[in-house]
Amino acid sequence: MLQGKKTYLRPLENDDIVLFKKWYNDQEVNYWANGAWPLTTMLGEEEIEERFFLTQDSSDRYIVLNEKKTPIGTIGFRELNLPARSATLFIIIGEKEYWGQGYGTDALRVLIDYLFLQWNLHRLTVDTWDGNHRAIRAYEKLGFKVEGCLRQARFVQGEYRDAIIMGILRNEYESLFNRM
Template identity: 70%
Template sequence: MLQGKRTFLRPLAPDDIPIYQKWYNDQEVNYWANGAWPLSTMFNEEEIEERFFTPEKDNGRYIILNEEHKPIGTTGFRDINYPARSAVLFIIIGEKDFWGRGYGTDALKVLLDYLFFQWNFNRLSLDLWDGNFRAQKAYEKLGFKTEGRLRQARFVLGEYHDAILMGLLRDEYTQLPKY
């Protein structure tokens, strides 16, 4: 288990399927995480298990726990490019009581430390939709820089929005003052 100041990260377990189903089928969680609602389908437990919990789907996905070890979200990485030592990150705080309180920033810092210093990644990236200002502020606090925009790449509640692409290099991360 990986530990931050306020959060812990642990690998997925089969007992997490019901909480994943709750988060992935929650309109407000999906709105902020992906700008995506309605979903094309509401996932049942079997679909959640097939999508995230089968061995071939093990793509660096972790459960975020709070100080009391209660699951509050998920984070991880995908699209690994081994020669370039890079990957794409994602994070969702599924428990709304923990939004805007620094848990996502702390969990992402734990993941950044792990990937830069244990996995020896050189570059980590992520993307978000241009209406998610809270996430963008948290990413900037951790040193991510805006690298580009995909114009009208997201369709949110009947309107097109840009996707913002952000990246962080290990050298930049190690130069940041620790919060």
């Protein structure tokens, strides 16, 4: 288990399927996560088990726990590129009462430390849509910089919205937070 100041990260367990069912079927959570509800979510337990627990979906995924070790969300990375030593992070704090209290930033910091310091990655990417100011602010607090905008790449509740791509290099993160 990885430990931050307010959060812990642990591997998935079978009991988490019901939590994923709750989070991935929540309209508000998915509105912020990808604006795509219910197109790409609305998953039943069997589909969740197949997608996240049985098949290798080419992402590494963990559960975010709060201080009391209660699950509040999921986090992970995908698009691992070994020669370039880069990956793309994702996070969903599915328990909405925990939004805006620093849990997401803390969990991301734990994962970033792990990927830069243990996996020896060189670069990390995050992306969201242009209306998700809370996510953009959380990423900025960690040192991510906006690197690009994919015009009208997302469709959010009937409107085309831009996707915002942000990135950070290991040396930038180390100099910002005095990590070695």
